[in-house]
Amino acid sequence: MEHPLNDPGEPTEGFDTRAIRAGQRRGPEQEHSDPIYATSSFVFASAAEAAARFAGDEPGNIYARFTNPTVRTFQDRLAALEGGEACVATASGMAAILSTCLSLLKAGDHIVSSRSVFGSTTNLFSNYLTRFGIEVTYVPLGDLAAWEAAIRSETRLLFAETPSNPLTELVDIRALADLAHAHGCLLAMDNCFCTPALQRPLEMGADLVIHSATKYLDGQGRCVGGAVVGDAERVGKEVFGFLRTAGPTMSPFNAWVFLKGLETLRLRMRAHSESALALAQWLEAQPGVARVHYPGLPSHPQHALATRQQAAYGGIVAFEVKGGREQAWQVIDSTRLLSITANLGDAKTTITHPATTTHGRIKPEQREIQGIGESLIRVAVGLEDLEDIQRDLARGIDRLC
Numbered sequence: 367m368e369h370p371l372n373d374p375g376e377p378t379e380g381f382d383t384r385a386i387r388a389g390q391r392r393g394p395e396q397e398h399s400d401p402i403y404a405t406s407s408f409v410f411a412s413a414a415e416a417a418a419r420f421a422g423d424e425p426g427n428i429y430a431r432f433t434n435p436t437v438r439t440f441q442d443r444l445a446a447l448e449g450g451e452a453c454v455a456t457a458s459g460m461a462a463i464l465s466t467c468l469s470l471l472k473a474g475d476h477i478v479s480s481r482s483v484f485g486s487t488t489n490l491f492s493n494y495l496t497r498f499g500i501e502v503t504y505v506p507l508g509d510l511a512a513w514e515a516a517i518r519s520e521t522r523l524l525f526a527e528t529p530s531n532p533l534t535e536l537v538d539i540r541a542l543a544d545l546a547h548a549h550g551c552l553l554a555m556d557n558c559f560c561t562p563a564l565q566r567p568l569e570m571g572a573d574l575v576i577h578s579a580t581k582y583l584d585g586q587g588r589c590v591g592g593a594v595v596g597d598a599e600r601v602g603k604e605v606f607g608f609l610r611t612a613g614p615t616m617s618p619f620n621a622w623v624f625l626k627g628l629e630t631l632r633l634r635m636r637a638h639s640e641s642a643l644a645l646a647q648w649l650e651a652q653p654g655v656a657r658v659h660y661p662g663l664p665s666h667p668q669h670a671l672a673t674r675q676q677a678a679y680g681g682i683v684a685f686e687v688k689g690g691r692e693q694a695w696q697v698i699d700s701t702r703l704l705s706i707t708a709n710l711g712d713a714k715t716t717i718t719h720p721a722t723t724t725h726g727r728i729k730p731e732q733r734e735i736q737g738i739g740e741s742l743i744r745v746a747v748g749l750e751d752l753e754d755i756q757r758d759l760a761r762g763i764d765r766l767c
């Protein structure tokens with residue numbers, strides 16, 4: 367079934383080599399770039415072969431809801447980058463989280479989640495999973511004692527993102543994994559912000575890694591997709607089994623775009639991180655700026671952890687202007703180059719006001735507790751010239767004092 371020229375990628379190869387070559391399946395045409403298999407079904411050589419494939423006695427493609435060679439190449443490549451045994455690609459990042467929960471949890475189970483997770487994740491947990499008898503408790507990301515206190519005998523899953531959005535708070539992944547395992551729970555890390563180029567949670571003890579491929583894996587804002595990475599049993603069998611039946615499947619075209627994204631992932635993450643660090647340092651020196659949140663700054667309370675846990679500090683910078691909503695909006699509205707949009711992980715720099723957009727549905731008191739005030743601005747630093755990004759922000763910041 368497998369073509370003899372297939373190259374599963376050597377685990378001993380370096381990160382960039384795997385990012386460019388792992389999982390490639392060269393076909394009889396000897397194409398150099400990965401092909402897009404735009405097909406919904408696959409043909410069998412005989413009735414007996416069809417029967418063997420359906421029975422699971424023989425490997426091979428049946429139907430693209432659950433296997434497609436382009437999607438499989440993406441899965442194999444991302445698994446190789448995260449250091450996981452298996453990867454299941456999904457239609458979106460949210461579909462990856464849903465597939466993980468519905469395949470591994472049941473009514474009566476309990477989730478402990480960081481309160482600083484993506485807004486739709488909170489919505490999915492609180493407003494949908496609860497309808498099916500799965501309960502959730504939220505805790506402050508970096509407070510390990512709070513995580514431990516929230517764990518009950520029914521707790522099955524701990525869920526977190528690090529660094530958090532938008533304040534770039536961190537959690538010690540290894541410590542959280544140890545805590546999860548001491549209580550018989552799984553740890554799922556949403557690794558969207560760092561990507562495996564900067565942080566590999568499985569190597570630090572996490573059981574599952576979730577991705578919104580929509581962000582940095584694509585890197586150029588083109589496609590929506592997601593993935594779950596982990597061990598062969600949970601991801602390769604359980605999550606895959608759910609996807610096979612329920613069908614939140616990644617399209618082959620999107621998988622191809624993400625494959626192209628992975629080829630330059632580390633180069634891009636390094637460039638995003640370099641510009642973000644320089645921008646954060648510049649922001650810290652501006653009289654109109656009250657505070658900058660970026661793990662690469664020595665002023666960040668978890669700078670040492672970030673240095674230990676991440677290969678670089680990532681592309682997200684948040685800062686508070688002196689004043690409130692009016693001043694923050696003035697900085698945002700003074701930009702001409704930056705895109706006013708809540709998306710991130712794009713070559714284009716984006717700017718957003720979390721309190722009235724991404725975190726607008728959270729009650730004001732709750733937002734206050736989380737530290738997401740009216741003066742806060744989030745910038746997802748892109749790949750344009752740093753001087754141009756700075757000049758664009760300076761238009762509004764210079765007028766603040």
Ligand SMILES: *Cc1c(COP(=O)(O)O)cnc(C)c1O
Nearest residue numbers: 458459460484556558578580591
């Ligand atoms: C965007 C995002 C998601 C959801 O991904 P989609 O691809 O938009 O469904 C999940 N987690 C984080 C951290 C994100 O930024």
